[in-house]
Amino acid sequence: MSAVIQPGQAPGTTTATAIATGAVSGSRLAVRRFLRNRLAVVGLGVVVFFFLFCFLGPLVYSTDQTHTMLQQVNLGPSGSHWLGTDAVGHDELGRLMYGGKVSLIVGLAAGILATVIGTLWGAAAGYAGGWIDAVMMRIVDAGIAIPALFILLVVSAITTPGLTGLIVILGFVSWLVPSRLIRAETLTLKNRDYVLTLRAIGGTHSRAITRHILPNSVSTIIVATTFQIADAILLVAYVSYLGLGVQPPATDWGGMLSAGLTAAYSGYWWLILPPGLAIILVVWAFNAIGDGLRDAFDVRGRG
Amino acid sequence: MFLAHTANSRRWALVTGAVVTAGALLTGCSGGDTSSSASGSSDTINYALPANFTPNWILPIGTAAHLNTNNSSISQSLWEPLIAYDGSTGKVGWNKDNSLATAADFAKDSKSVTITLGERHWSDGKQITSRDVEFWFNLVKANKADWASYSPGKAPDNWTSLKIVDDTHFTITFDQAYNQQWMLANELSMIRPMPQHVWDKTSDSGTVSDLDRTTAGAKKVWTYLNGVAKKISGYATDPLWKTVSGPYTIKSFSTAGKVELTANAKYDGGGKANIKNVNLLPFTTTDAEKNALRAGTVDYGYINATDLSQESSFASKGYTVKPWSGWAITYMPYNFNNPAMGAVFKQLYARQAIQMSVDQTTLSKVVFNGTAVSTYGPIPQGQTSSFVSSEQKNNPYPYSTTKAKKLLTSHGWTEQNGTMVCTSPGTGDSQCGAGVDKGTKFRMQVLSQSGSTVTDNMMSALQSSFAKTGIDFTIKTAPVNSVLSQAGQCTADQAGCKWQLSFFGTAGSWYFPAYPSGDSLFATGGGSNFGSYSNSAVDKLITQTTTSSSNEAVQKYSAALAKDLPVIWLPEPDYQVSVVKNGLGGFAQDSLANFHPAMWKWTTK
Numbered sequence: 001m002s003a004v005i006q007p008g009q010a011p012g013t014t015t016a017t018a019i020a021t022g023a024v025s026g027s028r029l030a031v032r033r034f035l036r037n038r039l040a041v042v043g044l045g046v047v048v049f050f051f052l053f054c055f056l057g058p059l060v061y062s063t064d065q066t067h068t069m070l071q072q073v074n075l076g077p078s079g080s081h082w083l084g085t086d087a088v089g090h091d092e093l094g095r096l097m098y099g100g101k102v103s104l105i106v107g108l109a110a111g112i113l114a115t116v117i118g119t120l121w122g123a124a125a126g127y128a129g130g131w132i133d134a135v136m137m138r139i140v141d142a143g144i145a146i147p148a149l150f151i152l153l154v155v156s157a158i159t160t161p162g163l164t165g166l167i168v169i170l171g172f173v174s175w176l177v178p179s180r181l182i183r184a185e186t187l188t189l190k191n192r193d194y195v196l197t198l199r200a201i202g203g204t205h206s207r208a209i210t211r212h213i214l215p216n217s218v219s220t221i222i223v224a225t226t227f228q229i230a231d232a233i234l235l236v237a238y239v240s241y242l243g244l245g246v247q248p249p250a251t252d253w254g255g256m257l258s259a260g261l262t263a264a265y266s267g268y269w270w271l272i273l274p275p276g277l278a279i280i281l282v283v284w285a286f287n288a289i290g291d292g293l294r295d296a297f298d299v300r301g302r303g
Numbered sequence: 304m305f306l307a308h309t310a311n312s313r314r315w316a317l318v319t320g321a322v323v324t325a326g327a328l329l330t331g332c333s334g335g336d337t338s339s340s341a342s343g344s345s346d347t348i349n350y351a352l353p354a355n356f357t358p359n360w361i362l363p364i365g366t367a368a369h370l371n372t373n374n375s376s377i378s379q380s381l382w383e384p385l386i387a388y389d390g391s392t393g394k395v396g397w398n399k400d401n402s403l404a405t406a407a408d409f410a411k412d413s414k415s416v417t418i419t420l421g422e423r424h425w426s427d428g429k430q431i432t433s434r435d436v437e438f439w440f441n442l443v444k445a446n447k448a449d450w451a452s453y454s455p456g457k458a459p460d461n462w463t464s465l466k467i468v469d470d471t472h473f474t475i476t477f478d479q480a481y482n483q484q485w486m487l488a489n490e491l492s493m494i495r496p497m498p499q500h501v502w503d504k505t506s507d508s509g510t511v512s513d514l515d516r517t518t519a520g521a522k523k524v525w526t527y528l529n530g531v532a533k534k535i536s537g538y539a540t541d542p543l544w545k546t547v548s549g550p551y552t553i554k555s556f557s558t559a560g561k562v563e564l565t566a567n568a569k570y571d572g573g574g575k576a577n578i579k580n581v582n583l584l585p586f587t588t589t590d591a592e593k594n595a596l597r598a599g600t601v602d603y604g605y606i607n608a609t610d611l612s613q614e615s616s617f618a619s620k621g622y623t624v625k626p627w628s629g630w631a632i633t634y635m636p637y638n639f640n641n642p643a644m645g646a647v648f649k650q651l652y653a654r655q656a657i658q659m660s661v662d663q664t665t666l667s668k669v670v671f672n673g674t675a676v677s678t679y680g681p682i683p684q685g686q687t688s689s690f691v692s693s694e695q696k697n698n699p700y701p702y703s704t705t706k707a708k709k710l711l712t713s714h715g716w717t718e719q720n721g722t723m724v725c726t727s728p729g730t731g732d733s734q735c736g737a738g739v740d741k742g743t744k745f746r747m748q749v750l751s752q753s754g755s756t757v758t759d760n761m762m763s764a765l766q767s768s769f770a771k772t773g774i775d776f777t778i779k780t781a782p783v784n785s786v787l788s789q790a791g792q793c794t795a796d797q798a799g800c801k802w803q804l805s806f807f808g809t810a811g812s813w814y815f816p817a818y819p820s821g822d823s824l825f826a827t828g829g830g831s832n833f834g835s836y837s838n839s840a841v842d843k844l845i846t847q848t849t850t851s852s853s854n855e856a857v858q859k860y861s862a863a864l865a866k867d868l869p870v871i872w873l874p875e876p877d878y879q880v881s882v883v884k885n886g887l888g889g890f891a892q893d894s895l896a897n898f899h900p901a902m903w904k905w906t907t908k
Binding site for chain 1: 460607609612613616662665666669670687753755759762764766767770777778779780782785803817
C-alpha cells in the first residue's frame with residue numbers, strides 16, 4: 001500500500017496514518033480470511049452457543065440443581081424433563097448448563113493460565129539464549145516427559161482441590177507446549193533489526209521483550225491459547241473422571257460423564273450422550289477456531 | 304511460526320477416539336449366551352477377587368499389614384480353624400464340618416473351656432494334636448504385638464494358660480468369667496492349629512524341636528515363619544506350605560494376584576472340596592471384572608449396586624444375581640473434639656435432628672438399588688439375630704425434616720438464610736447447650752471417600768435433606784486412604800482435628816465377628832472410636848456384653864446406642880452383589896465376608 005500525501009500535511013503524519021491504515025487493513029484481511037474458513041466460523045458459533053446455553057440458559061430453563069429428588073431418578077426424556085433425570089433426580093438438561101459453566105470457566109482459565117506461563121517462560125528462555133535457554137528448555141523437556149495424567153493421578157491421591165486449585169493445577173501441567181512455541185518465535189524475533197536497533201540505542205531487555213517480541217508473537221499466542229483451552233476442557237473431564245473434580249452439588253461435564261458411564265449398560269443414554277457430545281463439540285470448536293486463526297494470521301498464505 | 308499439524312492430528316484422533324469409545328460403551332460388547340462354566344470343565348471354577356486386591360498372605364497368624372478377609376479365606380482353605388464360627392451354612396454359628404474341634408465344654412463358672420479335637424490328620428499323614436494348638440498359642444502369646452487380631456486386654460491377654468490333657472483334649476483358662484458365646488465366636492474361633500512337627504524351627508534347614516515353649520524360642524520361630532510368609536513367590540514351591548489340614552493346597556500363587564488351589568487328596572475332615580481346581584482371579588477395577596463376567600471368563604463374580612438394572616443381561620448369559628449381605632454396620636462418625644462443631648455434636652438433641660434428617664428407607668431403595676438395609680443402631684440388621692433390641696429395630700428417630708427443624712428451633716436455634724444459627728446460648732432446656740456460642744452456625748463438613756458413584760449420590764441426597772432441616776452440609780472428598788489418615792482420634796488443640804464428620808465409603812463398613820460387641824468402636828478410648836465418643840453408661844454396657852452370661856446385655860447396649868446416636872447411622876449396603884454362573888451351588892454367602900471354596904459345587908454340568 002502506498003501513502004498519499006495530502007496538501008499541507010506533514011510528512012511524518014502522513015507516514016503514521018499510512019501505517020495505521022495498513023495495520024487496519026491487515027486486521028481486516030485476517031478477519032476476512034478467518035470468516036472464509038467455514039469450519040472456524042461454525043466452531044465460533046458452537047462456542048458462542050455453549051456460552052449462551054450455560055450462562056443464559058438457566059434464566060430460561062430454570063431447574064433445582066441443589067436438592068436431590070430421589071422419587072424421580074433416572075427418568076427418560078419427557079415434557080417435564082427434556083433430557084431426563086440423573087441418579088439422584090436432578091434435571092439432566094439443567095445439569096448440563098450447570099456443569100457446562102464449570103467446564104468452560106475452568107477450561108478457559110486454565111488454558112489462559114497455561115499460555116501465560118508458557119509465554120513468559122518461552123520468551124525469557126528464547127531471548128536470554130545460551131546456558132539459561134538450555135537449562136530452561138531442559139526443564140520443559142523433563143516436564144513433557146512426565147505424562148500430565150500421571151501428575152494428576154498423584155495429586156488426586158493426595159488432595160481434592162477447589163475450583164481455583166483445579167485451575168492452577170491444570171494450568172501448571174499444561175504450559176510446557178506453549179513455552180516451546182513462544183521460545184521458537186522469540187529466537188527469530190530477537191535478531192530482527194528493530195530489536196537489535198533498540199538494544200543498540202540503550203533499550204532494556206524487558207522493553208525489547210514487552211514492546212517488540214511479545215506483541216509480534218501475539219498471533220502465535222492467540223492460536224496457542226485456543227488449543228490450550230480445548231486441551232484444558234479435556235483435562236477437566238479427565239480429572240473429574242478421576243475424582244479430582246469439583247465437589248457436589250457442583251459438577252462439570254466430565255463428572256456428569258463419569259457418573260453416567262456407570263449406567264452405560266442400563267440404557268440411560270441421556271446420562272452419557274449429552275455431556276459426551278458437549279465435551280466433543282466444544283473441544284472441536286476451539287480446535288477449529290485455532291485452525292482458523294492460524295490460517296488468518298499466516299503471512300505466507302496471503303494473496 | 305504456527306502450530307504443527309501433527310498436534311492437530313493428535314487432537315482429532317483424541318476426539319474421534321472419544322466418539323468411538325462412547326459408541327462402544329453405548330452399544331455394549333455383546334456376547335453369546337453361555338451356561339457352561341468359564342473354564343468349560345466341571346472340576347474347575349473361576350472366582351473373581353475384589354477389585355484392586357491381590358492376595359499376599361497365607362500364614363495362619365495374620366499381621367496388620369496383610370489384614371484382609373480374602374487372605375483369611377484362602378488361608379482357612381489350607382489350614383482349618385479350630386472352631387469355624389461363620390455364616391457359611393446360611394446362619395452364623397459353629398460350622399463343625401470345617402472345624403478341627405468337635406466340642407467345647409465350658410466350666411460351670413465360665414472361667415475355662417476344654418476343647419476336644421477330632422481324629423484328623425495333616426496332609427503328610429501325621430495326626431493333628433493338642434500340641435499343634437499349643438504351638439499356635441505359644442507363637443501368638445510371645446508375638447501378640449505382631450498379630451493383627453490383637454487388642455489389649457483381649458486374647459491372648461485374657462487366656463491365662465493352655466494345658467494339654469491328651470492328644471485330642473486341652474483346656475484354656477481365662478482371667479475371669481466370660482460370656483460363652485462371645486468367647487467361642489470372637490476369641491476361640493481365631494485359633495488356627497499349625498503343624499508343629501514341620502514349622503517349629505528357625506531356618507529352612509533347621510531342626511524341628513520344642514522351640515516355641517520358651518518365649519525367646521517362640522520369637523525366633525515367629526521371625527523365621529514371618530520372613531518366609533513374606534515371600535509370596537515361594538507359596539507354591541516352599542515345602543513349608545505343603546503340610547496342610549484344609550481341603551485345598553496351593554497349585555500356583557502369582558505375585559500379580561492369581562491363585563490356583565487344588566484339592567488336598569489327604570483331607571479327612573467334613574468339608575471336603577467339591578470342585579478340584581479353584582482359580583482366584585485378581586482385577587484392577589470393578590469394570591474390568593464386569594467385562595470378564597460379560598465375556599464369560601468368571602463363574603462367580605460381582606457387579607456394582609448401580610448395575611442391578613442389568614440383571615436380565617447377565618441372566619441371558621447364564622448367570623444369576625445374588626446379593627451378599629454382610630454382618631456389618633455403616634455409619635458416619637462425629638468428631639466430638641472438633642473445635643468448631645464438637646460442642647454442637649455433644650448435644651443429643653442436635654444428633655437427633657441430624658439423624659431425623661436421614662431418610663434411610665429411600666436411600667436404601669434408590670441410591671443402593673435395594674441392596675442396602677436400614678440400620679438404626681450398633682447391631683447389624685441385615686440378618687435376623689437375637690442381639691437387636693426393639694428400640695433399634697423400630698427406629699427411635701424416624702425421618703422427618705419438619706420435626707428435626709422443630710427440634711432445633713426449640714433449642715435456641717433460628718433459621719437465617721436457610722441455615723440454623725444459635726440465637727439463644729446457654730444450658731437451659733430451650734437453649735443451644737453447653738459450649739455452643741451465640742451465632743454458631745449449624746454448618747458441618749464431611750470428609751468422604753472419592754471415586755464411588757454410590758457414595759457421591761448418597762452424599763448429595765444427605766446434603767439435600769440436611770438443607771431442608773437448616774443444616775449446611777458440605778462435602779469434601781479424598782481417596783479412602785487419605786480419609787482414614789485424616790480422620791483419626793484427636794484432641795481439640797491438635798492440627799489434625801479439623802475433620803467434623805468422616806465417611807470411609809460403602810466399602811468401609813465395619814464387619815463384626817460373629818458376636819457383635821462394640822468395644823473398639825464405641826467404648827471410651829476404643830481403638831476404632833475415631834470420633835472420641837464417650838459415655839460411661841455405655842462403657843458399662845459394653846463390658847457386660849462380654850462378661851454377662853446372656854444376650855440381654857447386648858440388647859441393652861443396642862438400645863442405648865440406638866437412642867444416644869454416637870454416630871450418624873446409615874444404610875448398610877450388601878457386602879457384594881454377586882453374579883453366579885447357573886449350576887454353581889451348594890453354598891450360602893457368608894455374612895462374615897469370607898468365601899469357602901470347598902462348599903462350592905457344580906450341580907448341573
